[in-house]
Amino acid sequence: xxxxxxxxxxxxxxxxxxxxxxxxxxxxGKGKVHGGxxxxxxxxxxCSRAPFPEVAAFAKRTAQARKHVAVAARTIPPPQAQALxxxxxxxxxxxxxxxxxxxxxxxxxxGTAKIMLQLAVQDFDSCDRPFTHAGVPNPMVDQ
Numbered sequence: 001x002x003x004x005x006x007x008x009x010x011x012x013x014x015x016x017x018x019x020x021x022x023x024x025x026x027x028x029g030k031g032k033v034h035g036g037x038x039x040x041x042x043x044x045x046x047c048s049r050a051p052f053p054e055v056a057a058f059a060k061r062t063a064q065a066r067k068h069v070a071v072a073a074r075t076i077p078p079p080q081a082q083a084l085x086x087x088x089x090x091x092x093x094x095x096x097x098x099x100x101x102x103x104x105x106x107x108x109x110x111g112t113a114k115i116m117l118q119l120a121v122q123d124f125d126s127c128d129r130p131f132t133h134a135g136v137p138n139p140m141v142d143q
Contacts, residue, residue, distance in 0.1 A: 052102070052105055055098060055101060055102060055105070055117070058098060058120065058124075059095065059098045059099075059102075062091050062094045062095050062098065062120075062124060063095070064143070065087075065091050065124075065127075065140065065143040066088060066091045066092070066095075068140065068143050069084055069087055069088045069091065069140065070088075072084060072139040072140070073085075073088075076139060077136075079134050079136045080131070080134070080136045080137070080139065082130070082134070083130035083131045083133075083134050083136060083138070084139065084140070086127075086129075086130040087127040087130065087140055090123045090124065090126045090127050091123070091124065091127070093119075093123040094120045094123040094124045097116045097117070097119045097120035097123060098116070098117075098120050100112070100116040101113045101116035101117045101120065104116060127140050127143075128140075128141070
């Protein structure tokens with residue numbers, strides 16, 4: 001799965017947000033999704049209390065990636081460490097963009113939210129680039 005899962009979630013999130021379909025996509029919190037079948041009541045209950053759970057999940061995943069960077073940086077050779085510092089900067093930028101998107105969502109500014117989420121995905125995906133340029137393996141590939 002690697003980086004593909006968070007990216008797919010964010011791309012779906014951006015698509016739903018830009019189409020104004022988030023309330024329908026999140027369901028009504030009573031075990032049913034608008035226009036769809038039954039949803040596990042536990043999941044529906046959590047989603048009904050958490051605005052935009054996909055954004056929260058992406059923020060959590062980014063925080064986990066930054067923790068992994070800190071651990072991996074202790075055991076890798078200098079060329080990889082330099083590339084890893086770039087990853088950490090990109091993950092930090094991702095966190096900032098997610099925060100801006102969350103604020104925009106709170107103010108119902110879908111245009112800004114969409115742009116910030118696209119930027120967050122782009123920043124998160126940029127981690128592989130410095131490793132490719134340096135010709136060294138990416139210890140973040142599973143993140």
